[in-house]
Amino acid sequence: MILAATTNEGLAQMSDLLVYSSMAVYTLAFFAHIAEWVFGSRSKVGRTAAALTQQAPAAVTVQVKKAGGTAVLDRPKVVTRSASGTRDVPDGPGAAGGTVKGDLYGRIAVSLTVLAFVIEAAGVVSRALSVQRAPWGNMYEFSTTFSTVAVGAYLGFLLAKKNVRWIGLPLVTTILLDLGMAVTWLKTPSDQLVPALDSYWLWIHVSTAIFCGAVFYLGAVATLLYLFRDSYENKLATGGTPGSFARSVLERLPSAASLDKFSYRVNAAIFPLWTFTIIAGAIWAGDAWGRYWGWDAKEVWSFITWVGYAAYLHARATAGWKGRKAAYIALIAFACFLFNYYGVNIFVSSKHSYAGV
Numbered sequence: 448m449i450l451a452a453t454t455n456e457g458l459a460q461m462s463d464l465l466v467y468s469s470m471a472v473y474t475l476a477f478f479a480h481i482a483e484w485v486f487g488s489r490s491k492v493g494r495t496a497a498a499l500t501q502q503a504p505a506a507v508t509v510q511v512k513k514a515g516g517t518a519v520l521d522r523p524k525v526v527t528r529s530a531s532g533t534r535d536v537p538d539g540p541g542a543a544g545g546t547v548k549g550d551l552y553g554r555i556a557v558s559l560t561v562l563a564f565v566i567e568a569a570g571v572v573s574r575a576l577s578v579q580r581a582p583w584g585n586m587y588e589f590s591t592t593f594s595t596v597a598v599g600a601y602l603g604f605l606l607a608k609k610n611v612r613w614i615g616l617p618l619v620t621t622i623l624l625d626l627g628m629a630v631t632w633l634k635t636p637s638d639q640l641v642p643a644l645d646s647y648w649l650w651i652h653v654s655t656a657i658f659c660g661a662v663f664y665l666g667a668v669a670t671l672l673y674l675f676r677d678s679y680e681n682k683l684a685t686g687g688t689p690g691s692f693a694r695s696v697l698e699r700l701p702s703a704a705s706l707d708k709f710s711y712r713v714n715a716a717i718f719p720l721w722t723f724t725i726i727a728g729a730i731w732a733g734d735a736w737g738r739y740w741g742w743d744a745k746e747v748w749s750f751i752t753w754v755g756y757a758a759y760l761h762a763r764a765t766a767g768w769k770g771r772k773a774a775y776i777a778l779i780a781f782a783c784f785l786f787n788y789y790g791v792n793i794f795v796s797s798k799h800s801y802a803g804v
Contacts, residue, residue, distance in 0.1 A: 458577035459637035465570030466591055470626050472563035473619055479556035480542075480616040486552060487544025488695030536680055539699040542612050556615055557605065564598045567626075571595050577637045583653045584640050586792055590629035593788075594622045597661035604665075611709075613700055617668050648731035655724045659717050660784055663756075666713040667781040670774045673706035677771060707770070711763055714777060718756050725749050744797035748787035755780025 543549030571592050575582035583589045601618055604611045640649070679697040682689050689697070700706065728749065729739040740746060759776040762768035791797060 454637050454639070455577040456637075458573045462570045462573035462577060462637070465566050465573060466626065466630065469563045469567035469570060470623060470630075472559055472566060473623050473626070476556050476559035476563060477616070477619045477623060479552050479559055480619060482552040483542050483549050483556055484544075484616065484696065487542060487546050487549035487699060536702040536704065538610075538701040538705050539697075541610065541699055542615065544695075544699045553612055553615075556619075557612065560598060560615065560619060561602060564595065564602060567591065567595045567598070574637060578639055580640060580645075581649050581653065583657060584644055584649070585633075585635045587629050587633040587635045589653070589657065589788075590625055590633055593657050593660060594625045594629075596657050597664050598622060600658075600661050600665055610701070611665075613672070614665060614668055617672075618665075621664075646731060646734065648727065648734065652724060652727040652731050655720055655727065659721045659724055660788065662713055662717040663721075663781055663784055666710045666717075667778060669706050669710035669713070670777045670781075672700060673703055673710060674771060674774055676700050676706055677703040679703075707774070710774070710777065714756060715760055718760060721753060721756065725753055744791045744795040745787065748783060748791050752780060752783040752787055755783050 541553075543553045571582050571588075574588060574591070578584075583592050598618065601611065601614055604614075676697050679689055679693055680703050701709070728746070732741070732743075732746070733739040755776065759773055759780055762773040762776050
Protein backbone atom coordinates (compact mmCIF):
# COMPACT_ATOMS: atom_id res chain seq x y z
CA MET A 448 0.00 0.00 0.00
CA ILE A 449 1.41 3.42 -0.99
CA LEU A 450 1.14 6.29 1.40
CA ALA A 451 -1.26 9.01 0.27
CA ALA A 452 0.73 12.10 -0.60
CA THR A 453 1.18 14.40 -3.52
CA THR A 454 4.06 14.36 -5.99
CA ASN A 455 5.30 17.57 -7.58
CA GLU A 456 5.42 16.50 -11.22
CA GLY A 457 7.20 19.69 -12.27
CA LEU A 458 10.13 19.00 -9.97
CA ALA A 459 10.13 15.32 -10.97
CA GLN A 460 10.42 16.27 -14.65
CA MET A 461 13.12 18.80 -13.81
CA SER A 462 15.05 16.05 -12.00
CA ASP A 463 14.89 13.82 -15.09
CA LEU A 464 16.09 16.67 -17.31
CA LEU A 465 18.98 17.44 -14.98
CA VAL A 466 20.08 13.79 -14.86
CA TYR A 467 20.07 13.59 -18.68
CA SER A 468 21.95 16.89 -18.86
CA SER A 469 24.59 15.62 -16.45
CA MET A 470 25.07 12.56 -18.68
CA ALA A 471 25.75 14.86 -21.64
CA VAL A 472 28.37 16.79 -19.67
CA TYR A 473 29.92 13.57 -18.32
CA THR A 474 30.25 12.44 -21.95
CA LEU A 475 32.20 15.61 -22.77
CA ALA A 476 34.37 14.98 -19.70
CA PHE A 477 34.97 11.43 -20.94
CA PHE A 478 36.30 12.67 -24.27
CA ALA A 479 38.43 15.29 -22.51
CA HIS A 480 39.98 12.57 -20.33
CA ILE A 481 40.65 10.48 -23.46
CA ALA A 482 42.41 13.49 -25.00
CA GLU A 483 44.44 13.94 -21.82
CA TRP A 484 45.78 10.38 -22.01
CA VAL A 485 46.23 10.37 -25.80
CA PHE A 486 48.18 13.59 -26.02
CA GLY A 487 50.26 12.58 -23.02
CA SER A 488 51.10 9.17 -24.48
CA ARG A 489 52.01 10.46 -27.94
CA SER A 490 54.12 13.36 -26.78
CA LYS A 491 57.89 13.17 -26.69
CA VAL A 492 57.78 15.52 -23.72
CA GLY A 493 55.57 13.03 -21.89
CA ARG A 494 57.97 10.16 -22.55
CA THR A 495 60.89 12.29 -21.46
CA ALA A 496 59.11 13.25 -18.24
CA ALA A 497 58.40 9.61 -17.52
CA ALA A 498 62.02 8.72 -18.10
CA LEU A 499 63.21 11.49 -15.80
CA THR A 500 61.22 10.04 -12.91
CA GLN A 501 63.49 7.00 -13.05
CA GLN A 502 66.67 9.08 -12.74
CA ALA A 503 68.40 10.12 -9.54
CA PRO A 504 67.31 13.49 -8.09
CA ALA A 505 69.51 16.52 -8.34
CA ALA A 506 72.13 17.40 -5.76
CA VAL A 507 71.32 19.72 -2.90
CA THR A 508 73.61 22.27 -1.26
CA VAL A 509 73.92 22.44 2.55
CA GLN A 510 75.99 24.65 4.80
CA VAL A 511 78.71 23.13 7.01
CA LYS A 512 79.26 25.57 9.89
CA LYS A 513 82.38 24.05 11.49
CA ALA A 514 84.49 24.04 8.37
CA GLY A 515 83.22 27.41 7.29
CA GLY A 516 82.67 26.10 3.77
CA THR A 517 80.03 24.43 1.68
CA ALA A 518 79.52 20.73 1.12
CA VAL A 519 77.44 19.17 -1.64
CA LEU A 520 75.46 16.12 -0.67
CA ASP A 521 73.23 13.91 -2.76
CA ARG A 522 69.55 14.43 -2.03
CA PRO A 523 68.19 11.23 -0.44
CA LYS A 524 65.90 9.35 -2.80
CA VAL A 525 62.33 9.34 -1.52
CA VAL A 526 60.69 6.01 -2.32
CA THR A 527 57.59 4.12 -1.35
CA ARG A 528 57.93 0.52 -0.26
CA SER A 529 55.76 -1.81 -2.33
CA ALA A 530 53.29 -4.17 -0.73
CA SER A 531 55.55 -7.15 -1.32
CA GLY A 532 58.64 -5.23 -0.23
CA THR A 533 60.54 -6.16 -3.37
CA ARG A 534 60.67 -2.88 -5.31
CA ASP A 535 61.02 0.82 -4.73
CA VAL A 536 59.65 2.61 -7.80
CA PRO A 537 58.82 6.32 -8.12
CA ASP A 538 55.40 7.47 -9.26
CA GLY A 539 54.76 8.22 -12.91
CA PRO A 540 54.26 11.81 -14.12
CA GLY A 541 50.47 11.54 -14.16
CA ALA A 542 47.64 11.16 -16.65
CA ALA A 543 48.85 14.04 -18.82
CA GLY A 544 52.30 12.48 -19.08
CA GLY A 545 54.06 15.74 -18.30
CA THR A 546 52.75 17.56 -21.40
CA VAL A 547 51.29 21.03 -21.48
CA LYS A 548 48.56 20.02 -23.95
CA GLY A 549 47.68 16.87 -22.05
CA ASP A 550 47.47 18.80 -18.79
CA LEU A 551 45.17 21.35 -20.46
CA TYR A 552 42.75 18.62 -21.52
CA GLY A 553 43.01 17.15 -18.04
CA ARG A 554 41.98 20.44 -16.47
CA ILE A 555 39.10 20.73 -18.92
CA ALA A 556 38.04 17.19 -18.01
CA VAL A 557 38.03 17.96 -14.29
CA SER A 558 36.09 21.19 -14.87
CA LEU A 559 33.47 19.34 -16.91
CA THR A 560 33.29 16.66 -14.22
CA VAL A 561 32.64 19.36 -11.60
CA LEU A 562 29.89 20.85 -13.78
CA ALA A 563 28.28 17.44 -14.36
CA PHE A 564 28.46 16.72 -10.63
CA VAL A 565 26.66 19.96 -9.80
CA ILE A 566 23.95 19.27 -12.40
CA GLU A 567 23.45 15.68 -11.26
CA ALA A 568 23.36 16.71 -7.59
CA ALA A 569 20.68 19.26 -8.47
CA GLY A 570 18.75 16.43 -10.15
CA VAL A 571 18.98 14.31 -7.00
CA VAL A 572 17.81 17.21 -4.83
CA SER A 573 14.93 17.96 -7.23
CA ARG A 574 13.85 14.33 -7.02
CA ALA A 575 13.83 14.57 -3.23
CA LEU A 576 11.85 17.80 -3.23
CA SER A 577 9.30 16.39 -5.66
CA VAL A 578 8.18 13.84 -3.06
CA GLN A 579 9.50 15.44 0.16
CA ARG A 580 11.61 12.44 1.20
CA ALA A 581 15.08 10.96 0.92
CA PRO A 582 15.97 10.45 -2.78
CA TRP A 583 16.94 6.80 -2.51
CA GLY A 584 13.71 4.86 -2.16
CA ASN A 585 14.28 2.61 -5.20
CA MET A 586 17.08 1.37 -7.45
CA TYR A 587 16.88 4.31 -9.86
CA GLU A 588 17.24 6.84 -7.07
CA PHE A 589 19.96 4.79 -5.40
CA SER A 590 21.93 4.69 -8.67
CA THR A 591 21.74 8.42 -9.34
CA THR A 592 22.65 9.25 -5.75
CA PHE A 593 25.44 6.66 -5.72
CA SER A 594 27.07 8.09 -8.85
CA THR A 595 26.78 11.61 -7.46
CA VAL A 596 28.47 10.63 -4.21
CA ALA A 597 31.22 8.70 -6.05
CA VAL A 598 32.09 11.76 -8.13
CA GLY A 599 31.87 13.95 -5.03
CA ALA A 600 34.34 11.69 -3.21
CA TYR A 601 36.74 11.90 -6.16
CA LEU A 602 36.48 15.69 -6.28
CA GLY A 603 37.00 15.76 -2.52
CA PHE A 604 40.35 14.03 -2.95
CA LEU A 605 41.28 16.58 -5.61
CA LEU A 606 40.32 19.45 -3.29
CA ALA A 607 42.54 17.87 -0.64
CA LYS A 608 45.43 18.16 -3.13
CA LYS A 609 45.68 14.41 -3.62
CA ASN A 610 47.08 13.25 -6.94
CA VAL A 611 44.11 11.14 -8.04
CA ARG A 612 43.45 12.45 -11.54
CA TRP A 613 44.29 8.98 -12.81
CA ILE A 614 40.89 7.92 -11.43
CA GLY A 615 39.11 10.42 -13.68
CA LEU A 616 38.76 8.33 -16.85
CA PRO A 617 37.58 5.05 -15.26
CA LEU A 618 35.32 7.05 -12.91
CA VAL A 619 33.54 9.00 -15.66
CA THR A 620 33.26 5.85 -17.79
CA THR A 621 31.56 3.83 -15.05
CA ILE A 622 29.37 6.78 -14.03
CA LEU A 623 28.03 6.96 -17.59
CA LEU A 624 27.37 3.20 -17.53
CA ASP A 625 25.63 3.47 -14.15
CA LEU A 626 23.41 6.38 -15.24
CA GLY A 627 22.73 4.72 -18.60
CA MET A 628 21.51 1.61 -16.80
CA ALA A 629 19.48 3.74 -14.38
CA VAL A 630 17.58 5.71 -17.04
CA THR A 631 17.16 2.69 -19.35
CA TRP A 632 16.25 -0.25 -17.09
CA LEU A 633 15.81 1.10 -13.56
CA LYS A 634 13.72 4.21 -14.24
CA THR A 635 10.92 4.51 -11.71
CA PRO A 636 8.32 7.30 -11.56
CA SER A 637 8.70 9.71 -8.67
CA ASP A 638 6.35 8.42 -5.99
CA GLN A 639 5.90 8.02 -2.26
CA LEU A 640 7.42 5.28 -0.11
CA VAL A 641 5.81 2.06 0.99
CA PRO A 642 5.16 2.06 4.77
CA ALA A 643 8.17 -0.11 5.65
CA LEU A 644 10.54 2.44 4.10
CA ASP A 645 8.86 5.47 5.64
CA SER A 646 11.31 5.79 8.53
CA TYR A 647 14.08 8.10 9.63
CA TRP A 648 16.38 5.07 9.33
CA LEU A 649 16.11 5.50 5.56
CA TRP A 650 18.20 8.66 5.93
CA ILE A 651 20.74 6.96 8.17
CA HIS A 652 21.09 3.39 6.88
CA VAL A 653 20.83 3.92 3.12
CA SER A 654 22.89 7.13 3.05
CA THR A 655 25.80 5.42 4.80
CA ALA A 656 25.49 2.43 2.45
CA ILE A 657 25.70 4.76 -0.55
CA PHE A 658 28.71 6.60 0.84
CA CYS A 659 30.50 3.36 1.72
CA GLY A 660 29.86 1.95 -1.74
CA ALA A 661 31.17 5.10 -3.42
CA VAL A 662 34.44 4.99 -1.48
CA PHE A 663 34.74 1.22 -1.90
CA TYR A 664 34.44 1.88 -5.63
CA LEU A 665 37.40 4.28 -5.60
CA GLY A 666 39.40 1.70 -3.69
CA ALA A 667 38.45 -0.97 -6.24
CA VAL A 668 39.63 1.19 -9.14
CA ALA A 669 42.96 1.75 -7.39
CA THR A 670 43.25 -1.98 -6.64
CA LEU A 671 42.61 -2.97 -10.26
CA LEU A 672 45.13 -0.44 -11.55
CA TYR A 673 47.61 -1.68 -8.93
CA LEU A 674 47.44 -5.18 -10.42
CA PHE A 675 48.19 -3.85 -13.92
CA ARG A 676 50.97 -1.55 -12.70
CA ASP A 677 52.49 -4.30 -10.55
CA SER A 678 52.63 -6.65 -13.55
CA TYR A 679 54.25 -3.86 -15.58
CA GLU A 680 56.89 -3.27 -12.91
CA ASN A 681 57.51 -7.01 -12.59
CA LYS A 682 58.13 -7.28 -16.32
CA LEU A 683 60.59 -4.38 -16.22
CA ALA A 684 62.35 -5.82 -13.17
CA THR A 685 62.85 -9.17 -14.92
CA GLY A 686 64.21 -7.58 -18.10
CA GLY A 687 61.01 -7.91 -20.11
CA THR A 688 59.75 -5.42 -22.68
CA PRO A 689 56.17 -4.23 -22.17
CA GLY A 690 54.08 -3.28 -25.21
CA SER A 691 53.78 0.28 -26.43
CA PHE A 692 50.29 0.66 -24.97
CA ALA A 693 51.46 -0.51 -21.56
CA ARG A 694 54.40 1.89 -21.64
CA SER A 695 52.29 4.85 -22.74
CA VAL A 696 49.64 4.31 -20.06
CA LEU A 697 51.07 2.39 -17.13
CA GLU A 698 54.32 4.37 -16.90
CA ARG A 699 52.29 7.48 -16.11
CA LEU A 700 50.30 5.92 -13.26
CA PRO A 701 51.45 6.11 -9.65
CA SER A 702 53.75 3.27 -8.66
CA ALA A 703 52.24 -0.05 -7.65
CA ALA A 704 53.17 0.74 -4.06
CA SER A 705 51.34 4.08 -4.15
CA LEU A 706 48.22 2.54 -5.69
CA ASP A 707 48.29 -0.28 -3.15
CA LYS A 708 48.63 2.18 -0.28
CA PHE A 709 45.77 4.35 -1.57
CA SER A 710 43.37 1.41 -1.92
CA TYR A 711 44.30 0.08 1.51
CA ARG A 712 43.80 3.43 3.20
CA VAL A 713 40.37 4.14 1.69
CA ASN A 714 39.11 0.60 2.34
CA ALA A 715 40.40 0.60 5.90
CA ALA A 716 38.96 4.05 6.57
CA ILE A 717 35.47 3.18 5.32
CA PHE A 718 35.24 -0.34 6.79
CA PRO A 719 34.04 0.83 10.25
CA LEU A 720 31.27 2.84 8.57
CA TRP A 721 30.20 -0.25 6.61
CA THR A 722 30.02 -2.09 9.93
CA PHE A 723 27.76 0.67 11.25
CA THR A 724 25.63 0.38 8.08
CA ILE A 725 24.90 -3.29 8.81
CA ILE A 726 24.13 -2.55 12.46
CA ALA A 727 21.81 0.33 11.48
CA GLY A 728 20.03 -1.97 9.02
CA ALA A 729 19.51 -4.55 11.75
CA ILE A 730 18.03 -1.93 14.08
CA TRP A 731 15.72 -0.73 11.30
CA ALA A 732 14.69 -4.34 10.59
CA GLY A 733 13.78 -4.71 14.25
CA ASP A 734 11.52 -1.67 14.03
CA ALA A 735 9.96 -2.61 10.67
CA TRP A 736 9.68 -6.40 10.87
CA GLY A 737 10.03 -7.20 14.55
CA ARG A 738 13.37 -9.01 14.20
CA TYR A 739 16.93 -7.73 13.90
CA TRP A 740 18.24 -10.47 11.63
CA GLY A 741 16.32 -12.91 9.46
CA TRP A 742 18.88 -14.11 6.91
CA ASP A 743 17.18 -12.15 4.17
CA ALA A 744 19.19 -12.08 0.90
CA LYS A 745 20.14 -8.41 1.31
CA GLU A 746 21.22 -9.00 4.90
CA VAL A 747 23.26 -12.06 3.94
CA TRP A 748 25.11 -10.36 1.08
CA SER A 749 25.76 -7.25 3.20
CA PHE A 750 27.39 -9.54 5.74
CA ILE A 751 29.32 -11.42 3.01
CA THR A 752 30.65 -8.05 1.81
CA TRP A 753 31.67 -7.22 5.37
CA VAL A 754 33.49 -10.58 5.67
CA GLY A 755 35.25 -9.94 2.35
CA TYR A 756 36.65 -6.59 3.42
CA ALA A 757 37.50 -7.93 6.87
CA ALA A 758 39.45 -10.74 5.16
CA TYR A 759 41.23 -8.15 2.99
CA LEU A 760 42.28 -6.07 5.99
CA HIS A 761 43.42 -9.22 7.78
CA ALA A 762 45.38 -10.35 4.71
CA ARG A 763 47.22 -7.04 4.64
CA ALA A 764 48.58 -7.81 8.09
CA THR A 765 49.40 -11.44 7.32
CA ALA A 766 52.80 -12.50 6.01
CA GLY A 767 52.56 -13.98 2.54
CA TRP A 768 49.18 -12.45 1.76
CA LYS A 769 50.15 -8.85 1.10
CA GLY A 770 50.28 -7.40 -2.39
CA ARG A 771 48.47 -9.21 -5.19
CA LYS A 772 46.76 -11.84 -3.03
CA ALA A 773 45.22 -9.19 -0.80
CA ALA A 774 44.24 -7.18 -3.89
CA TYR A 775 42.30 -10.14 -5.28
CA ILE A 776 40.40 -10.40 -1.99
CA ALA A 777 39.56 -6.68 -2.16
CA LEU A 778 38.16 -7.05 -5.68
CA ILE A 779 36.11 -10.08 -4.64
CA ALA A 780 34.72 -8.06 -1.71
CA PHE A 781 33.73 -5.22 -4.04
CA ALA A 782 32.14 -7.73 -6.42
CA CYS A 783 30.05 -8.90 -3.46
CA PHE A 784 28.98 -5.31 -2.86
CA LEU A 785 27.96 -4.95 -6.52
CA PHE A 786 25.93 -8.15 -6.38
CA ASN A 787 24.27 -6.90 -3.21
CA TYR A 788 23.57 -3.63 -5.04
CA TYR A 789 22.25 -5.02 -8.35
CA GLY A 790 21.87 -8.80 -8.15
CA VAL A 791 19.86 -9.10 -4.96
CA ASN A 792 17.44 -6.32 -5.92
CA ILE A 793 16.90 -7.50 -9.51
CA PHE A 794 17.27 -11.28 -9.45
CA VAL A 795 16.48 -12.37 -5.88
CA SER A 796 13.14 -12.22 -4.13
CA SER A 797 13.57 -10.83 -0.62
CA LYS A 798 11.98 -8.57 1.93
CA HIS A 799 13.87 -5.68 0.30
CA SER A 800 12.07 -6.24 -3.02
CA TYR A 801 9.13 -4.02 -1.99
CA ALA A 802 11.11 -0.97 -3.12
CA GLY A 803 10.97 -2.21 -6.70
CA VAL A 804 13.79 -1.54 -9.16
